[in-house]
Amino acid sequence: MSESLNIAVIPGDGIGPEVISEAVKVLKKAVEGTGKQLELTDYKLGAEHWLATGETLPEETLAALRTHDAILFGAVGAAPGDTSIPSGLIERELLLKLRFSLDHFVNLRPSKLYPGVPSPLADPGEIDFIVVREGTEGPYVGNGGVLRAGTPHEIATEVSINTSHGVERVVRDAFRRANDRERKHVTLVHKHNVLVFAGHLWRRTVEAVAPEFPEVTHDYLHVDAATIFMTTNPSRFDVIVTDNLFGDILTDQAGAITGGIGLAASGNINMDRTAPSMFEPVHGSAPDIAGQQKADPTAAILSAALLLDHVGLSEAARRVEAAVESDIASRDEMTDPRTTAEIGDAILAALA
Amino acid sequence: MSESLNIAVIPGDGIGPEVISEAVKVLKKAVEGTGKQLELTDYKLGAEHWLATGETLPEETLAALRTHDAILFGAVGAAPGDTSIPSGLIERELLLKLRFSLDHFVNLRPSKLYPGVPSPLADPGEIDFIVVREGTEGPYVGNGGVLRAGTPHEIATEVSINTSHGVERVVRDAFRRANDRERKHVTLVHKHNVLVFAGHLWRRTVEAVAPEFPEVTHDYLHVDAATIFMTTNPSRFDVIVTDNLFGDILTDQAGAITGGIGLAASGNINMDRTAPSMFEPVHGSAPDIAGQQKADPTAAILSAALLLDHVGLSEAARRVEAAVESDIASRDEMTDPRTTAEIGDAILAALA
Numbered sequence: 001m002s003e004s005l006n007i008a009v010i011p012g013d014g015i016g017p018e019v020i021s022e023a024v025k026v027l028k029k030a031v032e033g034t035g036k037q038l039e040l041t042d043y044k045l046g047a048e049h050w051l052a053t054g055e056t057l058p059e060e061t062l063a064a065l066r067t068h069d070a071i072l073f074g075a076v077g078a079a080p081g082d083t084s085i086p087s088g089l090i091e092r093e094l095l096l097k098l099r100f101s102l103d104h105f106v107n108l109r110p111s112k113l114y115p116g117v118p119s120p121l122a123d124p125g126e127i128d129f130i131v132v133r134e135g136t137e138g139p140y141v142g143n144g145g146v147l148r149a150g151t152p153h154e155i156a157t158e159v160s161i162n163t164s165h166g167v168e169r170v171v172r173d174a175f176r177r178a179n180d181r182e183r184k185h186v187t188l189v190h191k192h193n194v195l196v197f198a199g200h201l202w203r204r205t206v207e208a209v210a211p212e213f214p215e216v217t218h219d220y221l222h223v224d225a226a227t228i229f230m231t232t233n234p235s236r237f238d239v240i241v242t243d244n245l246f247g248d249i250l251t252d253q254a255g256a257i258t259g260g261i262g263l264a265a266s267g268n269i270n271m272d273r274t275a276p277s278m279f280e281p282v283h284g285s286a287p288d289i290a291g292q293q294k295a296d297p298t299a300a301i302l303s304a305a306l307l308l309d310h311v312g313l314s315e316a317a318r319r320v321e322a323a324v325e326s327d328i329a330s331r332d333e334m335t336d337p338r339t340t341a342e343i344g345d346a347i348l349a350a351l352a
Numbered sequence: 353m354s355e356s357l358n359i360a361v362i363p364g365d366g367i368g369p370e371v372i373s374e375a376v377k378v379l380k381k382a383v384e385g386t387g388k389q390l391e392l393t394d395y396k397l398g399a400e401h402w403l404a405t406g407e408t409l410p411e412e413t414l415a416a417l418r419t420h421d422a423i424l425f426g427a428v429g430a431a432p433g434d435t436s437i438p439s440g441l442i443e444r445e446l447l448l449k450l451r452f453s454l455d456h457f458v459n460l461r462p463s464k465l466y467p468g469v470p471s472p473l474a475d476p477g478e479i480d481f482i483v484v485r486e487g488t489e490g491p492y493v494g495n496g497g498v499l500r501a502g503t504p505h506e507i508a509t510e511v512s513i514n515t516s517h518g519v520e521r522v523v524r525d526a527f528r529r530a531n532d533r534e535r536k537h538v539t540l541v542h543k544h545n546v547l548v549f550a551g552h553l554w555r556r557t558v559e560a561v562a563p564e565f566p567e568v569t570h571d572y573l574h575v576d577a578a579t580i581f582m583t584t585n586p587s588r589f590d591v592i593v594t595d596n597l598f599g600d601i602l603t604d605q606a607g608a609i610t611g612g613i614g615l616a617a618s619g620n621i622n623m624d625r626t627a628p629s630m631f632e633p634v635h636g637s638a639p640d641i642a643g644q645q646k647a648d649p650t651a652a653i654l655s656a657a658l659l660l661d662h663v664g665l666s667e668a669a670r671r672v673e674a675a676v677e678s679d680i681a682s683r684d685e686m687t688d689p690r691t692t693a694e695i696g697d698a699i700l701a702a703l704a
């Protein structure tokens with residue numbers, strides 16, 4: 001284990017810099033006394049950077065990012081109505097390019113309803129599950145095209161690509177995580193009655209991997225049914241494993257039922273450690289509230305805890321989570337008048 | 353307008369026959385006095401029929417179905433664990449084959465929180481929107497394949513096909529329906545920041561069609577964000593237009609927030625009337641409760657109301673809806689001990 005912990009920080013756009021600056025405060029504090037020397041390097045990337053320079057993610061920057069132990073990522077993207085940036089450009093050429101280039105095959109998104117947090121569900125029960133979303137293939141590969149664009153005969157295709165290599169590693173990861181949890185249950189979510197080719201690959205893979213984990217049970221849900229259970233009985237979920245697109249949809253819904261994506265953390269993890277993993281709040285750049293100290297930095301701080309876990313500082317990660325929990329328990333969500341920095345400071349104080 | 357109303361009935365599997373028999377009772381009553389002569393023809397199709405005969409949807413049956421004014425459809429499909437039927441076979445070779453062969457391009461799914469129905473949302477507000485789901489293309493086309501199946505080098509693809517013909521007709525239908533509604537608002541749901549090719553076709557089409565409806569406003573949501581609003585603020589929706597897969601996912605979630613898919617009706621509509629449209633509850637065949645008179649026939653009955661609308665008997669459709677509303681208002685959902693037939697009878701009585 002090296003003495004230094006070398007973290008790349010990409011604050012990004014909108015509320016990204018605000019929430020990341022709180023996460024960095026907490027990260028610094030959490031690393032104190034672990035024997036590690038935290039070194040942070042800021043990278044200016046995102047929509048604003050593109051507007052200023054025309055760069056999304058230059059090869060040299062990507063190469064530099066590879067030298068770090070992990071990446072802490074804020075949020076990127078222009079305001080929805082902003083037409084000065086081609087739609088989706090920053091998402092694809094920066095965020096997805098990072099996930100794909102650094103082989104972040106496990107997109108890990110824990111969902112927990114913390115005590116004291118009001119859920120929009122009338123009777124949420126206990127919610128504590130993780131979604132293991134595949135991060136490097138599926139409908140996200142950018143494969144497809146357009147024929148006769150703009151004419152009455154236009155045809156546009158999107159190709160979802162799924163490989164046994166890609167599916168197996170993420171399914172095995174889900175079972176491994178389930179094995180470490182109390183309930184030890186994996187739910188595969190797909191739509192195999194319609195998406196037969198990909199669906200059968202996913203199902204067969206689950207059946208092939210399951211025997212390696214004799215204590216882990218598993219079941220299957222179509223994605224449409226999964227959104228129903230997410231509403232009526234989210235306690236039924238322990239570990240969900242699913243593809244890139246279904247995972248995108250379900251984790252936003254999961255964020256909503258656990259009190260909003262202001263609390264939802266995520267890790268884009270390369271479990272083979274051939275490249276640095278990246279930790280980011282599930283929320284976006286929220287340009288409408290940017291620069292006003294209105295954003296909740298909790299998701300970014302919890303993402304920093306996932307980062308600590310990944311780099312082997314699990315004890316520090318647990319302390320950050322406990323600090324967040326104690327802060328959340330003391331909130332009056334309806335009237336929490338605190339600024340972004342004040343929430344960060346409170347969590348920092350709870351950590352000390 | 354012909355004197356006879358010629359309806360094909362496909363009860364199907366599981367709870368299908370039970371709920372359809374109530375819908376038929378109500379349909380008969382509702383048509384009385386409209387001057388139309390109701391003629392019903394039963395078609396035995398579904399998983400059980402396949403097990404008995406090996407037939408999914410023979411060409412002659414499809415040809416016979418084409419001669420009807422409309423189709424009333426229950427539910428099809430085997431129990432989830434049943435391995436005697438190849439997974440998805442009945443869904444694809446019967447249900448989807450009907451939707452595609454009969455060019456059911458508008459998959460209409462209204463969502464309404466009826467007074468008296470408990471929602472799983474703590475603060476649902478008023479929910480009254482419709483989803484216009486594209487029904488004949490997108491990821492549902494069955495295009496794709498598998499290479500090196502069952503090996504460590506397997507590749508499985510799914511191709512979503514989107515055409516300007518297909519997108520434009522459903523977008524125009526959504527605007528037309530919005531124009532007839534009070535709030536006159538269309539929300540396009542897609543994921544154009546990732547699914548660029550299809551996403552841009554959808555967006556451009558909305559922009560091209562919108563000027564035809566100067567009173568209708570419109571906005572856009574990514575599908576992941578849409579699931580959040582469906583949880584936190586479903587009142588924001590008036591008319592949603594979306595593709596086949598996103599529509600599948602969102603309408604199950606919409607069913608859940610409005611009190612369960614036991615109430616959710618749908619129409620698979622060929623707006624050009626080149627083939628009969630088909631009306632079916634959103635729920636499935638629920639084999640676990642089949643034959644026990646436990647299923648709620650309301651979704652099937654509301655689907656019959658959509659059928660009446662489609663064949664020009666709007667006044668009868670309104671009467672069925674009013675009867676359902678009055679029955680629902682009198683329910684104690686928590687302790688409704690009524691059988692399928694008793695609920696049907698109560699709605700029938702309210703209609704009289």
Ligand SMILES: CC(C)[C@H](C(=O)O)[C@@H](O)C(=O)O
Pocket residue numbers: 091092095096248282545546576
């Ligand atoms: C911004 C977008 C490309 C991204 C995704 O779709 O993965 C986001 O929604 C997420 O979930 O991280």
Ligand SMILES: CC(C)[C@H](C(=O)O)[C@@H](O)C(=O)O
Pocket residue numbers: 193194224443444447448600634
């Ligand atoms: C049974 C299945 C093929 C179908 C679909 O995916 O369309 C169902 O979920 C529905 O929504 O009607």
